[in-house]
Amino acid sequence: MQKVVVNADAAIADIQDNATIMLGGFGLCGIPENCIAALVRKGVTNLTCISNNAGVDDFGLGLLLKTRQIKKMMSSYVGENAEFERQLLSGELEVDLIPQGTLATRIQMAGMGIPAFYTPAGYGTEIATGKEVREFNNKMYLMEYALHADFSLVKAWKGDRYGNLVFRKTTRNFSTSIAKAGNITIAEVEHLVEPGELDPDHIHVAGIYVHRIFEGTNYEKRIERKTVKMEK
Numbered sequence: 297m298q299k300v301v302v303n304a305d306a307a308i309a310d311i312q313d314n315a316t317i318m319l320g321g322f323g324l325c326g327i328p329e330n331c332i333a334a335l336v337r338k339g340v341t342n343l344t345c346i347s348n349n350a351g352v353d354d355f356g357l358g359l360l361l362k363t364r365q366i367k368k369m370m371s372s373y374v375g376e377n378a379e380f381e382r383q384l385l386s387g388e389l390e391v392d393l394i395p396q397g398t399l400a401t402r403i404q405m406a407g408m409g410i411p412a413f414y415t416p417a418g419y420g421t422e423i424a425t426g427k428e429v430r431e432f433n434n435k436m437y438l439m440e441y442a443l444h445a446d447f448s449l450v451k452a453w454k455g456d457r458y459g460n461l462v463f464r465k466t467t468r469n470f471s472t473s474i475a476k477a478g479n480i481t482i483a484e485v486e487h488l489v490e491p492g493e494l495d496p497d498h499i500h501v502a503g504i505y506v507h508r509i510f511e512g513t514n515y516e517k518r519i520e521r522k523t524v525k526m527e528k
C-alpha cells in the first residue's frame with residue numbers, strides 16, 4: 297500500500313464538512329500543524345474536533361476556531377483560548393468537557409476495539425448526566441463509551457514509508473492512542489525515512505494503523521525544552 301502523499305493538502309483532501317476528527321498533541325506540542333493549516337485553507341465547516349487541548353488563539357485548534365470551522369469540541373484542557381471562551385459563552389460552540397483520564401481511555405478503547413468501560417471519574421457530578429451507573433466493590437462507576445473518529449491527525453518526529461511512527465517526549469502523550477482510533481489515520485512527520493531506518497524497538501505506532509504519511513514543513517513548535525536551574 298502506497299501511504300506517502302505529497303503534502304497536507306493531499307492528505308486531508310477527502311475531509312468534508314461535518315467530519316469528526318481527532319487530533320494528537322499535548323499542550324501545544326505534537327500538534328499536527330500542517331494538517332490544521334490545510335483544513336483552514338480547504339475551509340471545511342461543522343467539524344467535530346476531539347483533542348485534549350483546544351489550542352490557543354493563534355495556534356493549534358485555535359486557528360480552526362478563529363475561522364469558525366468547528367461546530368463541536370470534545371476536550372479536556374480548554375483554559376487558554378479567549379475565542380474558545382467567547383464562542384462557548386455565546387452558544388456558538390458546542391463543548392463536551394471530558395475528564396482527562398476519561399478522554400484518554402475513551403480514545404484508547406476505540407483503538408483496542410473495546411466499546412465501553414467503567415470509571416469513577418465524574419460520578420456524582422454533571423459529567424454523569426444520562427450515563428449508566430454501576431457499583432463495583434462498594435464504589436460507584438460511570439459507563440463511558442469508546443471514542444471513534446472519521447479521521448485521526450497526528451504529528452510524529454520520524455516516520456517511514458510504511459507508516460511506522462516515532463514520537464519525541466511529551467508529543468507522544470495522546471498521539472499514540474489517537475493514531476489507532478480513527479477510521480483514516482494521517483501522520484505528518486518531521487523526517488520521512490526509508491523502511492528499515494527506524495529501530496523496531498523505538499517504534500511507538502506500528503504502520504498498520506497509519507493510512508497516509510507526509511513530511512511536514514515549517515513547524516512552529518510552540519513549546520520548547522528549557523533548562524531550569526534549581527536553587528539549592
Ligand SMILES: CC(=O)CC(=O)O
Pocket residue numbers: 322323324348349372373396
Ligand atoms: C495538562 C494539560 O492538559 C496540558 C495541555 O493540554 O495543555
